[in-house]
Amino acid sequence: xxxxxxxxxxxxxxxxxxxxxxxxxxxxxxxxxxxxxxxxxxxxxxxxxxxxxxxxxxxxxxxxxxxxxxxxxxxxxxxxxxxxxxxxxxxxxxxxxxxxxxxxxxxxxxxxxxxxxxxxxxxxxxxxxxxxxxxxxxxxxxxxxxxxxxxxxxxxxxxxxxxxxxxxxxxxxxxxxxxxxxxxxxxxxxxxxxxxxxxxxxxxxxxxxxxxxxxxxxxxxxxxxxxxxxxxxxxxxxxxxxxxxxxxxxxxxxxxxxxxxxxxxxxxxxxxxxxxxxxxxxxxxxxxxxxxxxxxxxxxxxxxxxxxxxxxxxxxxxxxxxxxxxxxxxxxxxxxxxxxxxxxxxxxxxxxxxxxxxxxxxxxxxxxxxxxxxx
Ligand code: OSB
Ligand code: MG
Numbered sequence: 001x002x003x004x005x006x007x008x009x010x011x012x013x014x015x016x017x018x019x020x021x022x023x024x025x026x027x028x029x030x031x032x033x034x035x036x037x038x039x040x041x042x043x044x045x046x047x048x049x050x051x052x053x054x055x056x057x058x059x060x061x062x063x064x065x066x067x068x069x070x071x072x073x074x075x076x077x078x079x080x081x082x083x084x085x086x087x088x089x090x091x092x093x094x095x096x097x098x099x100x101x102x103x104x105x106x107x108x109x110x111x112x113x114x115x116x117x118x119x120x121x122x123x124x125x126x127x128x129x130x131x132x133x134x135x136x137x138x139x140x141x142x143x144x145x146x147x148x149x150x151x152x153x154x155x156x157x158x159x160x161x162x163x164x165x166x167x168x169x170x171x172x173x174x175x176x177x178x179x180x181x182x183x184x185x186x187x188x189x190x191x192x193x194x195x196x197x198x199x200x201x202x203x204x205x206x207x208x209x210x211x212x213x214x215x216x217x218x219x220x221x222x223x224x225x226x227x228x229x230x231x232x233x234x235x236x237x238x239x240x241x242x243x244x245x246x247x248x249x250x251x252x253x254x255x256x257x258x259x260x261x262x263x264x265x266x267x268x269x270x271x272x273x274x275x276x277x278x279x280x281x282x283x284x285x286x287x288x289x290x291x292x293x294x295x296x297x298x299x300x301x302x303x304x305x306x307x308x309x310x311x312x313x314x315x316x317x318x319x320x321x322x323x324x325x326x327x328x329x330x331x332x333x334x335x336x337x338x339x340x341x342x343x344x345x346x347x348x349x350x351x352x353x354x355x356x357x358x359x360x361x362x363x364x365x366x367x368x369x370x371x372x373x374x375x
Contacts, residue, residue, distance in 0.1 A: 047117025051109035295321030302335025
């Protein structure tokens with residue numbers, strides 16, 4: 001393929017309700033959408049990708065404005081160089097960029113757009129490309145920190161009434177044991193798990209052990225991103241299975257964490273690890289080592305939400321993913337909203353990774369566009 005042009009659209013999407021985690025409260029999602037115009041086998045196609053970086057480097061080191069900068073300054077020129085001999089494919093995007101360190105979310109957005117363009121040209125869906133057998137995946141929801149327990153219980157009741165099959169509660173100091181107890185008492189049988197987004201240290205081990213009473217599927221990333229060894233120590237002190245999110249930024253880190261006994265379950269976010277293809281490597285490794293995986297979310301728009309459903313349909317995904325409906329976060333999406341039916345999200349069957357965004361809605365929601373010409 002020859003990439004002609006990359007456009008980076010920053011959209012401003014108001015959330016239907018604030019989403020609060022241990023690192024802060026979000027009222028608006030600034031989504032970064034990649035529109036890639038390319039020639040694939042003589043056809044001009046447009047590929048779409050999404051970069052999941054937040055506004056600030058609080059979940060990962062990347063942030064939206066930095067992503068735009070690194071793509072303009074380094075990633076796009078490197079792809080321009082790599083495609084000069086005509087050998088670039090979506091599978092070669094990540095290898096072409098490997099000499100530039102880090103910036104995995106930026107790379108993931110470019111790889112997704114290239115893969116979308118390539119699959120559109122071939123008339124193949126992402127599910128077919130991955131060889132998935134399932135046509136739908138269980139839909140689960142991530143519930144933010146609330147101001148009060150009654151308000152949390154209301155929100156959880158609403159999601160369960162919509163058919164979501166598992167609930168994840170965000171926790172932090174001062175919002176952990178009691179809210180989890182309240183939800184467990186209200187719903188004795190609901191599959192339940194918690195996510196701390198690095199809020200604790202090993203000194204909190206005795207406190208966190210209280211969570212073992214609530215029959216949780218897992219505890220996600222209680223300690224800092226770099227604390228893989230400490231997660232292994234904590235895992236030995238708790239009966240709740242240890243899950244890593246932030247710490248697993250590559251297949252190598254996944255292997256380290258498995259080897260050290262730091263992880264029993266891995267949250268694979270394709271964006272965090274540099275793209276769907278690196279994510280697939282983690283899935284394959286985990287499967288060969290008997291480690292369960294599930295697909296995380298980053299408040300995706302319709303550009304990445306359906307692709308995540310296809311990704312999560314691979315055999316090793318044995319736990320429900322944070323793949324909820326568009327309406328869980330947004331009143332308006334840029335594609336046809338993707339909503340669960342009977343608690344399941346359909347694996348898209350259209351060619352490419354996603355439905356082409358509506359130009360009208362895209363333009364209406366765009367705050368800023370940066371255009372980069374490559375060839
Ligand atoms: O840790 O999984 C996380 C959202 C932003 C940053 C980090 C996380 C999340 C979520 C949301 O939990 C999951 C979703 O998109 O449904
Ligand atoms: Mg998480």
